[in-house]
Amino acid sequence: xxxxxxxxxxxxxxHLRTIFCALAIAGGSLTLSSIRADSPPxxxxxxxxxxxxxxSLRQVGENLIITFDISGSSTGTFTSxxxxxxxxxxxxxxxxxxxxxxxxxxxxxxxxGRSGTMLFTYEGIGNLxxxxxxxxxxxxxxxxxxxxxxxxxxxxxxxxxxxDGDFGGHGTYSGHVLFTR
Numbered sequence: 001x002x003x004x005x006x007x008x009x010x011x012x013x014x015h016l017r018t019i020f021c022a023l024a025i026a027g028g029s030l031t032l033s034s035i036r037a038d039s040p041p042x043x044x045x046x047x048x049x050x051x052x053x054x055x056s057l058r059q060v061g062e063n064l065i066i067t068f069d070i071s072g073s074s075t076g077t078f079t080s081x082x083x084x085x086x087x088x089x090x091x092x093x094x095x096x097x098x099x100x101x102x103x104x105x106x107x108x109x110x111x112x113g114r115s116g117t118m119l120f121t122y123e124g125i126g127n128l129x130x131x132x133x134x135x136x137x138x139x140x141x142x143x144x145x146x147x148x149x150x151x152x153x154x155x156x157x158x159x160x161x162x163x164d165g166d167f168g169g170h171g172t173y174s175g176h177v178l179f180t181r
Contacts, residue, residue: 044111044153045174046076050085051163064093070105071165077177078151080109091126099126099133107139111151111177116144118151131159137173148180 050072058065072085089103105120119142124135139151157171 043174044077044151044177046074046078046172048072048074048078048085048155048157048171048173049161049163050157050169050171051165052089052167052169053165055088062095066091066093069165070103072163072168074107074109074173076173078107078109078111078173080107084109087120093128097128099128100124101126101133101135105137111146111149112179114145114149114179116142116146116149118142118146118149120151122155124155131169133157133159133169133171137175150178150180152176 050070052068052070054066055069056065056067068089068091070085070087070089071083073082074080074085085105085107087103087105089101091099091101093099100123102123103121105122107118107120109115111118118139120137120139122135122137124133126133133156135155135157137151137153137155139149139153142149153173153175155171155173157169159167159169161168161170
């Protein structure tokens with residue numbers, strides 16, 4: 001009687017592959033179980049009140065480069081006190097009065113009742129003549145109850161308003177927050 005040893009070996013390997021795939025799928029689904037896929041991310045809305053203090057000003061070609069220290073507060077989904085938002089911003093003011101800006105903020109406060117900190121990076125455009133700006137924020141790297149939280153926000157604001165710095169502003173934000181825990 002002939003035995004086909006290689007046939008049994010291939011069946012064994014096939015079974016091992018099937019078991020491995022099933023375990024990989026089960027493990028992946030357990031890892032993702034903390035993310036709530038059954039509901040969309042909650043909406044985030046509110047107001048913000050930045051205060052700008054100029055730290056440098058220099059001419060580069062036809063552009064003016066200005067850097068600022070930022071402090072401020074926010075209300076709504078992201079709630080912080082007057083010292084709850086700190087960061088830096090770099091503005092490139094072009095000859096026609098348009099502005100491109102980039103910055104980062106450390107938010108200290110609460111999001112839907114969860115306290116902690118979050119790092120926000122942002123970029124946007126503005127107009128020197130009108131003082132109006134449009135921005136996009138991404139928040140990650142949370143600590144405390146905000147660990148694992150991701151935020152994607154758009155904001156619109158205007159310069160003007162009192163603060164302890166060189167000038168202030170006010171605006172509104174909206175977007176989504178994803179709680180992965």
